[in-house]
Amino acid sequence: MAHVISDETIEYVGILAKLELSEEEKAQAKKDMGNMLDYMDMLNDLDTEGVEPLFHVYPLSNVFREDVVENGDERDRMLANAPEEKEGAFKVPKTVE
């Protein structure tokens, strides 16, 4: 494996992804990420001169909606998925600006 993921990197990625990983999970994640980067290296070795970047596997573009209201008040259904609700809103831990 050419790429070695440092402890700092795995720590940082964990923070960004809001994941709390155990020591075993960290070790596994480091290995997986290293492999992924190795694979990227392989792709980088390919000659892509003159090849258009691909963003979608389907040859689609311009999928639009017209600007017309289609949805009514579905609050109760939306809130049915909330772990906690209060006064018609999703209740979450205190968040300070």
Add this chain to the structure above:
Amino acid sequence: MNRQYETVIGLEVHVELATETKIFCGCSTRFGGAPNTHTCPVCTGMPGALPVLNRQVVEYAAAVGLATGCTINQCCRFDRKNYFYPDNPQNYQISQLYEPICRDGHIDIDTPSGIKRIGIHEIHMEEDAGKLIHDEWEDCSLVDFNRSGVPLIEIVSEPDMSSAEEVIAYLEKLRLIIRYLGASDCRLQEGSMRADVNLSVRKAGSRELGTRTEMKNLNSFKAIARAIEGERDRQIELLEMGRQVVQETRRWDDNKEASHAMRSKEDARDYRYFPEPDLVPVLISDEWLERIRAGQPELRTQKLIRYKKEFDIPDYDAQIITSEKKLADLFEAASAICKKPKKVSNWLMGETMRLLKEREMEADELSFSPEHLAELIRLTGEGVINGSVAKEVFLKIFLEDVDPVKYVEDHGLKTVNDEGALQETVEKVLADNPQSVADYRSGKEKALGFLVGQTMKAMKGKADPQAVNRMLKERI
């Protein structure tokens, strides 16, 4: 001390577009609904829900780009900006980083030393976040996703401004253009226009840029001006003390007239953007672009030139009337009906402006119809009502858009042209006020005014003041 430094300012302006529905779902964008009544699986970030782009968002964004001299990116795409915050239900915001819809535009502003061109780096489309309400009672936060998914454009300027005055001039011009296009109402107070200020200072003449800070929570032009001055002074003070400016986001508190560094999501400014896999590219064909271009309304500069040619009104009036699309629309429509642009202009410049100011309203809140203003002008011109009655009727038009013909009829406000009744009243006023008659005869011109006033009062304001004047003079 301040003179040794110059200020470098760039703006990021978010504008809420005036669409009926959100950017990626068919939920209403109407302001003020009860919490979460305008939500669906897409705008609350339910797993598996798929966004579909609102065509009107592309049209508004391109229209603003065209009106600000941008190059329209005819193949643009969306990207994901990843961050965690409770107002962002997907844990990412759909925005545009790599291929924004507009690039390289500009806005020309008037400064004391002439016209200055402010560059626009880019304009991109994105979605708004929800709203967090703090619940004091339980010490928790409540999330309302009605605003989540409301379409925004972000207009990123080049760091070309150097003072609060230039910033305000740029924002006013930008707001005027966007309002003319009907793409947004651009109200700072209500948050449909939000400006973040990026500011740094450097020694005068230096070419290197200093470390910049970003200021948020500016919801009036006054707050923006105060924040710019406060932040410039703060940075200069730091440098003078030999300390460094830290690159950070700061929140302006207009009551305290001070800012503080924001923590929370600023901890990790690593958004790991990547191309949005749920949306396909937007290809804007030449034909589509041409249609948008052809649909652009006449903007202010062109209007001013045309007014000069078409209407016999003073330049100053034309400047004021074209400063708000609503005023210009009223002016043109009412003038077309009554063919008296000068009179229309007088009503707009005089009573309309006075009432707007008195009621602390903005011109785009005007709700009366040009037909009724034109009717009022006709009634006055034909002598059906006199000037003071016209003002009274105009107030009713301004407030309730009443039909002046009907209103005048219902309230018996027509000028009395009955010579007999007027004659009788004039005789009575003269008989009741011998002193004023004597004063006028001995050369006191003012006394006539008093007698006219008394007659008008006796006629309940419905006489033609000129006729009253004439009749009194004849009899003294």
